[in-house]
Amino acid sequence: MSISDGNFIDKLRSTENSRIGLYALLLAGIVFYLFPVETAVMTMFKTESAFARTLPFAPPGADGFTLDALATAWNTLRPGLVNSLLMAIPATIMSALLGSLTAYGLTTISWRGQVGVVVLIIAGIFIPYQAVLVPLSQFWFRVLPGLLEGFINTVFGLITGGNWQYPSRNGYVQLLQLSVTHAAYGIPICTLLFRSYYQSISDEMIEAARLDGASAFSIYRNIILPLSLPMFAVTLIYQFTQVYNDLLFALVLVNEPGSQVATQRLAALTGGVVQSFNTTMAGAIVAALPTLLVYIVFGEQFAKGVAGE
């Protein structure tokens, strides 16, 4: 025991001072980032009175412990969580997939007018959400129903008897609209991310594939797609977080209570007259779970993608 202790101390002594400094800095970083989370977790298990009595980051005593706040938050948020996942997962996958395809078409295949399209797509990144709110709701609630109604009445006039109604009050249709909106809004940034990645892929390799007889789509499926998995992790994490955390589009497009997403439910949970911090914190933690999960699952690939491996 004493020998191993001695070795340990020797090792510690031989470690350079700069390394000790580095670890101290990293430790401080961890504390800095995790302290608020720890506070939130402690608060969510406290009763109202325990919250008033104790320091925010201190654990609740035996008498101050409760699961009520968590239960309230969970019950309020649960339908929202399901709706959020129903909306955010397809939106994320769609924008990553379409972004990757677009980027492929704009880098490894050459055609006239490419630069113009790239410029338009990059401009798309900088359109603020607020600027499109009115056109967006007009499109989903007036233009599209009008078009669809005209189309359906013409084509299926006999079947529907001309009485077809666009199901704008249907909650699932609203979720679909929100999902499509996010997918479309995500394409420019995903395209840009994939494009810079594809530009680093060797031209000779693509040419080798062309000489091997692969079609443009086959090159995408067999070579580009497998090679862009790290980039998919980056876009999936980024895009999922963006879509999942959005409240603005959801407020504008979803008004059926049954199809509200998690952010809307969270706003309802914390929007009361009396602030109850334990419920608020429980809500925040519950709402953050899916994004945390995504980071944990794709973390390794994400690091590769960011490092450009």
Place this chain on the structure above:
Amino acid sequence: MAQLTLDEVTKTFQDDDGEIIAVDEVSVDIEDGEFLCVVGPSGCGKSTTLRMIAGLEDITRGEIRLDGQIINDQPPARRNVAMVFQSYALYPHMTVRENMAFGLEESTDMPDDEINERVEKACKDMGIFELIDRKPGELSGGQQQRVALGRAIVRDPEVFLMDEPLANLDAKLKAEMRTELQELQQDLDVTTVYVTHDQTEAMTMSDRIAILNDGVLQQCATPLECYHEPNNLFVAGFIGEPSMNFFPTTLEGSTLKGEWFEYELSDETVAAVEGTTDITLGIRPEDIEFVQSDTGSNVFDSTVHVVEPRGNENTAHLQFDESMDDQFIATVGGMKQLKSGQRVKVRFPENAIHLFDTASGEAIRNRTLDEIETVESVV
């Protein structure tokens, strides 16, 4: 097996300053099973020519024919050519087996077991069978090179196209692969077009060399013809290491007057150069003789400036005068020692000199090849 014909093939690019001619009316007939090296300095259009044959670049004017069929507008995959790239261009996410099978899967209806059989055979031929389930990232440069070659062989193409395939290998491996590639090409007997900037590679490997400069074909001939009977100054200077020495002169009577020497020509040679007065005299370093006395014509005094010993031979940088701008190079056998600063007498034998029209660069008279001997076979 195929005969490949380039007929006045031209490639132009549009630039801000107008049209740039990358390849200018290049015509070459490449015989079935021939190994043709295309050489030239960087930017001479050699890679562009290869890429046009592969179908990776459009042809602006002219025709490329494979066995008499015009293939100008055929997509790369339909041309039945296989290309080896400088960077090897292997698919990093696929194993060696998958890399080699990809082309057959994409371009043929061959059943899987037949593809597998061909891939394994090609791997054995290339000596990489034990690496078949590894990915390119786990292989050394030389091994990747073999996979790239194997990927071309397995397709059983009519034409091999190689774009500086040995450029990324170290010197020793390069020499090994050079021999191996040559043997492979002889065994397979596939028409091969090989692009390189390394004239040693071109000299040692090819049946014929095509030398390009500024997109224009300078000469297309066997390595020895290019070496001994260059068409012009460019070819004479490009082929051979160290390069041929050039001296600008003017012809007066039967004398070539240079800045540092006067060279006496025989009547026969004077007759051959008749009508040209501005003549560049060229002589290869190994043809310069070191002599003891002034006996015989065309012996000049010079000073040894620098000596580069190579073991098998010594390369001497010589000067007629002490000024720096008249250096020329002579090589002597490794057993002959020279010292820097030494005064020596050198002779330019008339049967070894090349004469070029200075204005056009065209060769007027090349060296005679009377001295060529053949090693007799032993029965």
